[in-house]
Amino acid sequence: MSVSVVPSVRKLAAIAGLLFGFASAACSYAQSINELKLVTSIRPLALMQADLGLGWQEPLVPVGVTPHDFSLRASHMKRLQEADLVIWLGPEIEPYLTKIMARKADHQQLILTADRLAEEHEEHEEHEEHEEHEEHEEHEEHGDHAGHDHGSLHPWASPDFARDAMAAMVEKAIALEPTLENDLAARWQQLEAKLLQQEAQWQQYFKQHEVAYITYHDALGPYETSMSITGLGSIADESGSQSGVKNLKQIFDLIEADKVACILVDAEANQALLNKVAAQGIEAVEIDLLAWQVKPGEDNLWRYFDGLGKSLEQCELAHNH
Secondary structure, three states: OOOOOOOOHHHHHHHHHHHHHHHHHHHHHHHHHHHOOEEEOOHHHHHHHHHOOOOOOOOOOOOOOOHHHOOOOHHHHHHHHHOOEEEEOOOOOOHHHHHHHOOOOHHHEEEOOHHHHHHHHHHHHHOOOHHHHHHOHHHHHHOOHHHOOOOOOOHHHOHHHHHHHHHHHHHHHHHHOHHHHHHHHHHHHHHHHHHHHHHHHHHHHHHHOOOOEEEEEOOOHHHHHHHOOOOOOEEEOOOOOEOOHHHHHHHHHHHHOOOOOEEEEOOOOOHHHHHHHHOOOOEEEEOOOOOOOOOOOOOHHHHHHHHHHHHHHHHHHHHHO
8 A cells, every 4th residue: 555645835835935936046146246257366275266166267377388388468467457366476476477467356366375364364363262262273283384385386285375255255255245244264275174184194194204305396394394303415406407417416326325306397397407307216106286187177186185185195106116
């Protein structure tokens, strides 16, 4: 014997009303997002924007071009002029934007520098209750802003910087479009917790495993600061300029003494020099500093930092083998 349960008209109406409410809220949020014209300068910032649910927009600097080599075209100028908000890293790191951004209103740009974000973070902390400090004690231990590499030309490689940058994006987006506040706040709370957990896991890994590496490009400093690790040297300095003979000899001496497991190779590496290093018998491991290999989707920033950690992990594994 089967029993047929037929929902009452009142229940069906209530369910329909609830579904309509959800659909309307989602539609309203999507409309608010679509109406905001956001422009980011580089791919890691675009990935942060996408993680926050602010939509994916191709950054100004395309895959295959480094920020050091980039110059604005007419199409870029148009995007910048029409943008409600431009998110960039300031004139020291991105001088190609300095002139046009000087003509952009302050409320239409978000300049993400380590110094500025650290100051804003400290001001925010001063206004928090003591209980909130205790709840975030672990975050304070792992994200000491006094340890930020403030002079770095690659600050996005720091998990601490990235989280502060995303928090600043949330605040700026809400100021431009207040209807986004609840959705953005909820999304950011979940993201922050996940990123903090990831950072703590990699920090624990590096405490327990020795990684022995050199870098082609001295651009990993912000990540190294966060993870309390140090490379054995680099072929090119932070700006990409190749070092002299004396520095190369020191690197080759370390390799000959079997103290180096691998060389971390990023997009700006000079192949001729890499061939000389490879001839010494150490492994070349690719590291995706500019996030060229991170396809837009879910957990973009998490995948970016996981990639950095796994590149370094290969150095430890190669050293043990």
